[in-house]
């Protein structure tokens with residue numbers, strides 16, 4: 463039997479809502495596993511790429527250097543990269559900090575906020591913590607993205623339609639009812 | 645005296661009346677031309693250029709251009725679609741449009757035109773501008789992040805409410821909406837029931853306390869594309885012929 467094409471998924475600066483929406487395809491996931499094999503993904507906890515993938519599904523934009531690293535790794539290993547959801551496409555809720563200087567954001571979160579309890583009075587600076595970027599970047603401002611699926615999250619039907627179209631070599635044309643930004 | 649003339653839009657003959665704009669004539673004939681700054685009952689503004697059509701080969705704003713005999717108009721062509729997509733894209737990246745928590749989502753004309761054009765993501769980089777919110781008024785709030793400078797509130801306040809609450813200041817990228825009061829919206833004579841409040845095509849001017857009275861999924865453009873109401877007019881006429 464020919465080996466099945468592989469799909470990888472990741473959540474960058476996202477809330478895992480888009481991954482929940484993938485699972486929301488319900489029993490169609492059984493058809494999906496007939497068509498495709500899940501590779502690196504939080505769904506199966508495979509952490510590194512060991513084979514090239516056909517599709518990479520990206521949730522979330524880039525808010526720190528680790529996100530950029532992961533996104534570039536996906537670009538290198540996936541033939542088709544999909545920005546899945548509004549955060550990947552435009553930064554989403556995390557991008558609301560883009561109007562506030564990073565220093566002010568950190569001071570509010572760790573020093574000045576009314577509910578902050580931080581006896582050390584320090585902003586975390588452990589070298590193990592990924593460095594925050596100056597702002598949150600949509601994925602297509604960091605690497606080339608081949609397809610965009612808007613929505614917060616995109617509905618299970620949207621994700622299903624897109625994956626089936628790609629896997630069966632059909633053009634990805636979403637009907638009106640599946641183009642949603644909310 | 646007959647003021648009737650005929651025009652051609654996308655190969656189809658339609659009747660129009662002298663004095664009408666191309667947009668009004670098209671609406672009456674059941675042909676939808678996308679628009680944002682134009683609104684029924686208000687004088688035309690001609691600023692958003694979403695309604696651009698080709699008249700005998702030349703680009704014209706359908707909302708300001710009067711009809712004339714012998715006009716041959718193109719509305720739905722790949723070139724005009726690309727132009728409209730580009731304008732809508734720019735409106736999105738120029739502001740901060742977080743549709744996922746915007747009260748207007750599903751009822752928003754900017755979003756609806758984007759849906760109708762099939763836009764999945766803008767082709768330009770987001771600008772993430774810094775704009776303010778004014779929640780001082782007891783019944784209305786303004787979120788400048790979503791304002792597309794269409795001028796509908798400016799005209800509605802003057803022409804329908806007989807007030808003069810809103811105005812533009814600045815030029816080019818610095819242009820922004822302001823109001824006739826020293827500090828905030830509550831100092832103006834804007835009332836919650838003013839037509840200006842309803843005139844905003846996006847979620848920049850909103851009436852407080854109404855946010856999710858209609859749930860997401862059941863809103864104006866959730867299931868039917870914007871313009872369907874105009875086009876269904878045409879379908880009824882077709883059946884009568």
Ligand code: SF4
Pocket residue numbers: 643740741742743744746747748749750752753754755790846847848
């Ligand atoms: S005003 Fe319209 S386009 Fe902007 S965030 Fe609200 S729904 Fe989205």
Ligand code: SF4
Pocket residue numbers: 790791792793794795796797798821843844845846848849
């Ligand atoms: S507030 Fe609304 S109506 Fe007024 S100019 Fe901005 S987008 Fe147009």
Ligand code: FES
Pocket residue numbers: 678679680681682689690691692693694695696705706707708
């Ligand atoms: S609708 Fe004609 S220019 Fe805006």
